[in-house]
Amino acid sequence: MLLAIDAGNTNIVFALVAIDGEMRTIRARWRIATDPRRTADEYAVWLSQLLALEGYERGDVEGVIIATVVPRALHNLEVLATKYFRTTPLIAGRAPVEWGMTLDIDEPGSLGADRAVNTIAAHALHPGDLIVIDFGTAATFDVSDYTGAYKGGIIAPGINLSLDALVTAAAKLPRIAIEAPATTSVVGRNTVDQMHIGIYWGYVAMIEGLVARLKAQVGRPVKVIATGGLATMFETHTAVFDHIEPDLTIQGLAMLWQRAHID
Secondary structure: OEEEEEEOOOEEEEEEEEEEOOEEEEEEEEEEEOOOOOOHHHHHHHHHHHHHHOOOOHHHOOEEEEEEOOHHHHHHHHHHHHHHOOOOOEEOOOOOOOOOOOEOOOOHHHOOHHHHHHHHHHHHHOOOOEEEEEEOOEEEEEEEOOOOOEEEEEEEEOHHHHHHHHHHHOOOOOOOOOOOOOOOOOOOOOHHHHHHHHHHHHHHHHHHHHHHHHHHHHOOOOEEEEEOOOHHHHHOOOOOOOEEOOOHHHHHHHHHHHHHHHO
């Protein structure tokens, strides 16, 4: 069993993945708030309890792979793997699990690990020209061509960041839940409704507008793949997504781990 770890700016996702040939099955997944100060011992206590609840134990984990965009969190995750799972973890983007794709951008070293992993997984699952949208702390739009080469993309504020900025800067505005408005009307009759409309439909308009511009620039048929926890919330109110892959990053990490062991 593989323990795949995706350390993002807001949360760290741990996923237990069973691999059988080309089949990658996620047996369990857990999420914890990202805190670089959290020690390997703390992770181990938490994970051991969750593994037991799912009927597993630490000995069932045969390998660990980590992708992180939070460098300060990496050391304790590596210690977790070596001390408690008795294995040397693979770090996505480092030998022997380099990306294995062309990075056709000005600063290849600045590409976030999650974005690279998403591109690898998306291309394996959906060949062709792609736009991969990941709804995380930031909303990222990543473009790859039919050869799998990474061509660049867009970074925009995540919807929660947008709401936080709005509420923080405007003293009289209340904090609201991130959800679709009750109707499709874009004329709000009260403050809360107007905020829901501005946040939700404004975000949908941003997604559709940026995708339209990206497609026009690519100039060929493009499939749009969405991932991240909020992807399904937008799915029913826009036709811009061709596929939703909620576990794209974890799938990509499992693919990288397989590649390292096959090679």
